[in-house]
Amino acid sequence: MNVTQAMQSRRTIRGFKPDPVPAEVIREIFSIAQESPSNCNTQPWHVSVVSGEKRDALENALVTEIMLGKKPEQAFQAFDQDLAGVYKDRQYACAAGYYTTMGIAREDKDARNALMVKNWQFFGAPHVAFISMPKTMGPINAVDIGIYLQSLMLLMVERGLASCPQGALAFFPKPVFDLANIPQDNGILCGLSFGYADAEAKINEVKMGRAELAETVQFFD
């Protein structure tokens, strides 16, 4: 598989088989992702990869936070509440595509919430990586983290693995800090659930489109 094929076949997967990925394969992916470029080579990513009993304990702790009605408290502001124009339209189309595939009506808040909670169950994935960086860092360092995240996702595709990048995994940091040894001065930017895709899962039928090239890229000669 080449990079083009990996780019074209990667999709966000939200239904996984419980089968764990061999530890050496996980290690190889994270080891190669270290090659990702970063501003001044600062390599700001700190990653905690959680599997097995710890993963299950973390799922329990996160779902408990939600059941207790805890409010999200991300370290880095997401700025995605007040989107406007084409960005709002795309966000809306994303949610609509997701709920339509799952047969959930827009006004069915309970069903939408139940689907949302799956974020903190890692969509059934056997592994989850939490990616953090120092709270003092800003946008350019977040660019580094984004590049690193895409490196991970493409390396996973190459190995027949699937993944789901999740901003939602930054919402309830306390249990993650307690269980996954995140440096105290760091903030979690996102998580990445990963494993083998469940080909039978309805949720994996969601296919997100993309804007026409001319909408986002201009060429000047």
Ligand SMILES: Cc1cc2nc3c(=O)[nH]c(=O)nc-3n(C[C@H](O)[C@H](O)[C@H](O)COP(=O)(O)O)c2cc1C
């Ligand atoms: C930084 C980032 C955060 C995301 N957060 C979530 C999330 O919290 N929950 C979720 O289900 N999907 C999340 N996604 C997945 C996006 O919805 C998905 O990438 C987008 O709809 C395009 O679909 P595709 O990845 O299948 O091409 C996130 C993606 C990125 C890159």
